Amino acid sequence: MTAGQIVGYVRVSSVDQNLARQLDGIKLDRVFEDKASGKDVKRPALVALQAFVREGDTVMVHSIDRLARNLVDLRAIVSGLNDKGVAVTFVKENLTFSADTSSPMNTLMLSMMGAFAEFERSMILERQREGIAAAKAAGKPAGRPERLKPADVEAIKARCAAGDSKVALAAEYNVSRGTLYAALK
Structure with missing residues (x-):
C-alpha cells in the first residue's frame, strides 16, 4: 500500500x-x-x-x-x-x-x-420528546417561536403587493428569505 x-x-x-x-x-x-x-x-x-x-x-x-x-x-x-x-x-x-x-x-x-x-443519540431524542410532552402538558407552546407575527405577515403581504422587494423586507424584518416566502404562502 x-x-x-x-x-x-x-x-x-x-x-x-x-x-x-x-x-x-x-x-x-x-x-x-x-x-x-x-x-x-x-x-x-x-x-x-x-x-x-x-x-x-x-x-x-x-x-x-x-x-x-x-x-x-x-x-x-x-x-x-x-x-x-x-x-x-x-x-x-x-x-x-x-x-x-x-x-x-x-x-x-x-x-x-x-x-x-447510537445509544447516546437515542437518549437525546428521548429527553427531547419528554421535554416537549412536559411543555404541552403545562400549556406551553412547543417548538421554535414564530419569527413573524400575523400582523407582520399581513403588512409584508401588503407591501409586496405594493411592489416592495422581498429581499429588502426579509432584511428589514430580520428573517431569511425562506422564512419570508413560507409566511407569504
Whole structure:
C-alpha cells in the first residue's frame, strides 16, 4: 500500500454551528465539510469524500458520531472505505480501522463505539420528546417561536403587493428569505 493523502471529514448538524474545533491542529491535505444531519448517509461532502479517496489514503474524523448516527451506517461507511484500501481514524476515540489491520478486536471496538454513539443519540431524542410532552402538558407552546407575527405577515403581504422587494423586507424584518416566502404562502 502506498502512502496517500490525509483527508479530513467534519460535520455539524446545522448551518449556524462551527466546524472549527473538529480536527483542529491536524495537518490535512484536503477537508470535506458537511452541515447536515448525521442520520442521512447521502450527505454531499461525505459522498464526495467517498468518491475522492484512493488506496493508501487516510480519512480523519473527529469522532464516531460525526461520521454516522447508527451502527449499520457506521459499519457500512467504514467497510466501504476499507474495501478501497482507505484507513479511517477517529481522533477523539484514538481508533484506526483499515483493511490490513482488520481483526476481530477492531470489529468489536467499532461495533461497541458505534453502539454507544447510537445509544447516546437515542437518549437525546428521548429527553427531547419528554421535554416537549412536559411543555404541552403545562400549556406551553412547543417548538421554535414564530419569527413573524400575523400582523407582520399581513403588512409584508401588503407591501409586496405594493411592489416592495422581498429581499429588502426579509432584511428589514430580520428573517431569511425562506422564512419570508413560507409566511407569504
